[in-house]
Amino acid sequence: xxxxxxxxxxxxxFNDCVFCQQPTNSLTGICTICSAQLPRMCPRSFRxxxxxxxxxxxxxxxxxxxxxxxxxxxxxxxxxxxxxxxESGNSHWARLLALQLSAQVLLTYRYHSMPLPDYLxxxxxxxxxxxxxxxxxxGLIAHHCGRLLSIPVAKRGLLWIKRLDKQKxxxxxxxxxxxxxxxxxxxxxxxxxxxVIDDICTTGASFCAASEALHAVGARSVDVWSLAYxxxxxxxxxxxxxxxxxx
Ligand SMILES: [Zn+2]
Numbered sequence: 001x002x003x004x005x006x007x008x009x010x011x012x013x014f015n016d017c018v019f020c021q022q023p024t025n026s027l028t029g030i031c032t033i034c035s036a037q038l039p040r041m042c043p044r045s046f047r048x049x050x051x052x053x054x055x056x057x058x059x060x061x062x063x064x065x066x067x068x069x070x071x072x073x074x075x076x077x078x079x080x081x082x083x084x085x086x087e088s089g090n091s092h093w094a095r096l097l098a099l100q101l102s103a104q105v106l107l108t109y110r111y112h113s114m115p116l117p118d119y120l121x122x123x124x125x126x127x128x129x130x131x132x133x134x135x136x137x138x139g140l141i142a143h144h145c146g147r148l149l150s151i152p153v154a155k156r157g158l159l160w161i162k163r164l165d166k167q168k169x170x171x172x173x174x175x176x177x178x179x180x181x182x183x184x185x186x187x188x189x190x191x192x193x194x195x196v197i198d199d200i201c202t203t204g205a206s207f208c209a210a211s212e213a214l215h216a217v218g219a220r221s222v223d224v225w226s227l228a229y230x231x232x233x234x235x236x237x238x239x240x241x242x243x244x245x246x247x
Contacts, residue, residue, distance in 0.1 A: 070227065091140070105145070125139065162181065196225070
């Protein structure tokens with residue numbers, strides 16, 4: 001309890017909205033006016049959207065996952081917010097983003113009447129990304145979500161075992177192919193329900209690789225949590241209604 005109060009006190013020290021720089025009492029660091037303009041996802045699993053655009057083996061993988069959760073759709077404002085965090089590695093930004101994700105998670109699990117997972121695992125960082133940034137963005141978000149939701153975080157629960165080229169230069173098809181069998185999971189996670197955390201979910205290919213690895217070591221269930229869901233240029237005609245539609 002005391003640690004939770006300390007945590008809130010740290011957040012309260014920063015009382016300017018991260019977007020408009022106006023004073024705000026909001027615990028999330030985003031004032032109500034700015035918050036209302038952000039492309040927030042409905043607090044429901046969006047697995048149906050991932051299934052719609054996945055190749056056959058991805059479809060099989062998504063059907064084994066329980067909940068797919070994201071806080072926002074990946075738009076300009078959200079890209080700025082996440083990039084600001086990824087460029088700075090600032091713990092304040094990590095806490096604000098984890099607070100948003102934790103709130104979305106609680107609402108979504110409550111809606112689907114499902115218990116929270118036993119463990120959180122961060123999507124692993126590639127060596128290249130680690131050297132570039134000097135910190136692990138998904139790991140930092142997982143750490144703060146773990147504290148906010150009182151769920152233990154399994155450190156080094158997942159590991160890349162295949163070298164990947166920079167994903168933004170790859171087609172969707174290549175991205176899926178490159179991730180087959182690319183991640184290994186820790187055997188200690190056998191029999192547990194797990195939530196995998198990443199910053200952005202684009203095709204869901206990395207989440208699928210993580211999910212397959214966890215199921216291979218006997219995980220009971222796998223959920224995937226991200227800050228933003230990137231519908232991508234090829235899916236720009238997906239209506240807002242479909243994005244927020246119930247599964
Ligand atoms: Zn604002």
